[in-house]
Every structure is written in C-alpha cells, then in structure tokens.
Amino acid sequence: MSIDDTIQTLFLELHQNPELSNQEFETTKRIRSYLEKAGIRILELGAKTGVIAEVGQGSPVLAIRADIDALPIDEQAECDYRSKNNQAMHACGHDVHTSILMGAAYLLKAQEQDLQGTVRFLFQPAEENFNGALELIDVGALNGVDAIFGLHNNPALTINQMTSCAGPFSANVDRIEITVTGVGAHAARPEAGVDPIVIGAQIVTAIQTIVSRSISGLDAAVVSITKFLAGNTWNVIPETVEMEGTVRTLTPQVREQVKTTLKTIVENIAAGMGGKGELRWFDGPPSVINVASWVELAKKVAQQVGYEVIDVEPSLGGEDFAHYLHHVPGAFLNLGSQSDYALHHPKFKIDRDMIMPAANYWFELAKAALTTLHSSLNSNPKNSPENSSEKNH
Ligand code: NI
Numbered sequence: 001m002s003i004d005d006t007i008q009t010l011f012l013e014l015h016q017n018p019e020l021s022n023q024e025f026e027t028t029k030r031i032r033s034y035l036e037k038a039g040i041r042i043l044e045l046g047a048k049t050g051v052i053a054e055v056g057q058g059s060p061v062l063a064i065r066a067d068i069d070a071l072p073i074d075e076q077a078e079c080d081y082r083s084k085n086n087q088a089m090h091a092c093g094h095d096v097h098t099s100i101l102m103g104a105a106y107l108l109k110a111q112e113q114d115l116q117g118t119v120r121f122l123f124q125p126a127e128e129n130f131n132g133a134l135e136l137i138d139v140g141a142l143n144g145v146d147a148i149f150g151l152h153n154n155p156a157l158t159i160n161q162m163t164s165c166a167g168p169f170s171a172n173v174d175r176i177e178i179t180v181t182g183v184g185a186h187a188a189r190p191e192a193g194v195d196p197i198v199i200g201a202q203i204v205t206a207i208q209t210i211v212s213r214s215i216s217g218l219d220a221a222v223v224s225i226t227k228f229l230a231g232n233t234w235n236v237i238p239e240t241v242e243m244e245g246t247v248r249t250l251t252p253q254v255r256e257q258v259k260t261t262l263k264t265i266v267e268n269i270a271a272g273m274g275g276k277g278e279l280r281w282f283d284g285p286p287s288v289i290n291v292a293s294w295v296e297l298a299k300k301v302a303q304q305v306g307y308e309v310i311d312v313e314p315s316l317g318g319e320d321f322a323h324y325l326h327h328v329p330g331a332f333l334n335l336g337s338q339s340d341y342a343l344h345h346p347k348f349k350i351d352r353d354m355i356m357p358a359a360n361y362w363f364e365l366a367k368a369a370l371t372t373l374h375s376s377l378n379s380n381p382k383n384s385p386e387n388s389s390e391k392n393h
Pocket of ligand 1: 092093094127152
C-alpha cells in the first residue's frame with residue numbers, strides 16, 4: 001500500500017474510533033502498530049497513553065508533535081466514516097494531525113540513512129484538557145530535543161494555505177471562579193442582610209473595565225464571566241453568588257496585570273458593599289510563543305512545497321503545545337483543512353486531500369530543520385547535545 005493510502009486508512013480508523021482525553025488506549029495501540037509495521041523505533045518512556053517514536057540517529061534531535069484525543073460530541077457530519085461512538089468525535093481534527101505525522105514518519109523512515117540527526121515523533125494524548133503535553137514532558141519526551149514543531153488544522157483556510165507568526169500565536173487560557181458572600185435575608189427586608197446578587201452584578205460590570213481601562217490599547221485580552229449562579233426562590237435574598245469565567249491574554253505581563261486587577265475589583269467592591277469577594281484563579285496553558293527563526297524556516301519550506309503562506313493575527317484560543325516551547329525553541333503553525341463548520345462543531349469535517357501534502361510538508365521541514373540544527377551545532381560547539389538536554393530541565 002502506498003504511504004498515501006496507508007495514512008488515509010489510518011485517518012478513517014481513527015475518525016471512526018475516537019477516544020477522549022487520557023483514555024486513548026485503542027488509539028495508542030493503533031499508532032504503535034502502524035509504527036511497528038514500518039519498523040519505526042518506539043521509545044518506551046512509560047506514558048500511559050500516547051506514543052513517542054524516532055527515526056535517524058544521534059544529534060541534533062528535532063521533535064514533531066501531533067495530538068491524538070477526541071471530544072465528547074455526538075457526530076452529525078455527513079460522511080460515510082462517521083464516529084462509531086455517539087459519545088465521542090474527532091471534532092478538532094486530531095485524527096488528521098495524527099495521520100499527517102504518521103505519514104511524515106513513514107517518509108522519513110524511508111530516508112533514514114540520509115538524515116543528519118534524529119526526528120522524534122510525539123503522538124500526544126489529552127490536548128483537549130490541556131495536560132497531555134505536561135505528561136509527555138514529565139516522562140522525558142523532550143530529553144535531548146533541540147527544536148520542536150507542531151500544527152493544528154484551520155478549517156477557515158483552504159488546503160493549500162499555511163499560516164504562522166513569530167511571538168504569541170495562541171492565548172494564555174486561564175479559568176476563574178468568584179464567590180461573593182453576603183448575608184441572607186427576607187426579600188422584603190434587604191436592610192437586614194447583605195445582598196450578594198447586587199454585589200455580584202457590580203463586580204461583573206466593573207470587570208468590563210479591565211480590558212478598556214487597565215491595559216494598553218495595543219495589548220489583547222478577554223475577560224468573560226460565563227456562569228452566574230445565585231438563589232433558589234423569589235422571596236429570599238441568598239447568602240452567596242458563584243461565578244465562573246475565563247481570561248485570555250497573549251503575554252505573561254498582561255496575564256499578571258489582569259489577574260491583579262481582577263482580584264482588586266472582586267475583593268474591594270464586595271468589601272465596599274459589606275460582603276466578601278474571593279477570586280480563585282486556575283492557570284491553564286500559557287500562550288504559544290513561536291521563535292522567529294523557526295517560523296521563518298516553516299514558512300520558507302511551506303512555500304517550497306507549494307503552500308500559500310497567509311499572515312494572521314494570534315488567536316485567543318488555547319493550545320497546550322505552549323508547554324513544549326517553554327523548554328525548547330520551535331514553532332506552531334496552521335494548515336488549512338477547509339471545513340464548512342468550525343472546530344468542535346458536530347458537523348466539522350475536514351477535506352481529506354490535505355493529509356498527504358501535509359505529511360510531505362513535515363517531511364521536508366524536518367530535513368531542513370535538521371540541516372539548520374546541524375550547522376549551528378558545528379558552528380557553536382558550546383551548544384553540545386549534553387548542554388541542550390540539560391536546558392530541558
Ligand atoms: Ni485541537
């Protein structure tokens with residue numbers, strides 16, 4: 001079977017048998033068996049799900065990552081390869097990312113003797129709940145790695161379009177919870193209590209000024225309250241209000257600034273009105289910060305293999321690939337998948353013709369990146385493999 005046919009088959013199998021984050025057991029077996037069929041070396045690092053594999057030998061080491069998990073969505077796409085599980089769907093195209101990386105692994109395996117180093121393939125679990133990258137880093141997936149690439153499909157682009165940008169490419173994705181505690185009372189006698197709903201409403205309104213009044217107009221941020229729960233009947237002022245929401249920012253500085261301002265607003269508005277406000281902040285994945293030189297290489301190779309390179313603004317979505325970039329330099333990029341429906345939509349359906357060209361792109365980019373790394377290792381002896389694996393930790 002040609003590589004093209006093999007990875008199209010893999011895509012169909014993955015799409016029909018999606019598994020949720022951290023439960024990718026069959027997916028893991030399937031990926032392993034495809035790698036074994038091609039004689040590609042699997043690294044046994046002890047990850048519960050996900051697979052790490054390599055072709056080539058020695059230093060430098062380039063890593064490429066694909067995510068493998070699906071979402072809890074009942075698929076409604078019109079196609080003859082719909083998910084067999086109505087509780088799960090590959091609605092973000094991670095099945096495509098996996099198939100593309102497998103294709104690249106097969107192509108690189110066929111030229112293993114000529115590679116100027118090693119290419120490591122990270123088939124990463126649990127991107128959707130943002131902890132898979134940390135799991136793979138914990139088991140040592142980045143040890144010795146000099147640079148890393150990853151991609152996400154973009155349904156708004158046609159299948160011959162590629163995009164990336166230097167610096168922030170996705171957002172810091174943080175979750176917030178706010179509790180306002182007042183004093184419950186009879187609704188006819190509000191003066192006997194402290195109404196947390198009125199306090200909560202003031203807080204929600206004041207939060208809207210963080211983006212407009214507290215950060216520079218040139219910086220991007222979103223603060224959204226998405227849940228507001230209080231009370232259970234018409235004639236009782238409740239004791240508490242529970243809120244939930246998200247903060248999206250692009251840089252560590254703005255992230256910290258929003259966090260501080262939010263805390264001040266929540267605590268002081270509540271205190272000023274006789275209640276108590278508490279902010280709980282849960283760090284999500286940081287923003288993907290692409291390294292300019294690797295973005296340049298990714299764009300150059302994309303053009304060479306026939307992609308149209310599109311300039312974009314960073315998105316305020318999240319991507320746990322960011323964790324890898326805290327340890328090693330690299331770039332994250334988008335390739336067009338041309339779907340009529342957005343990511344995470346039950347009718348999301350990619351154009352399968354994107355798979356083989358994308359595999360070929362990874363193949364060419366991997367070779368170009370190894371050449372770049374090889375010459376920088378030789379011109380800078382300080383940047384020895386020992387040093388580069390130390391800097392991973
Ligand atoms: Ni995704």
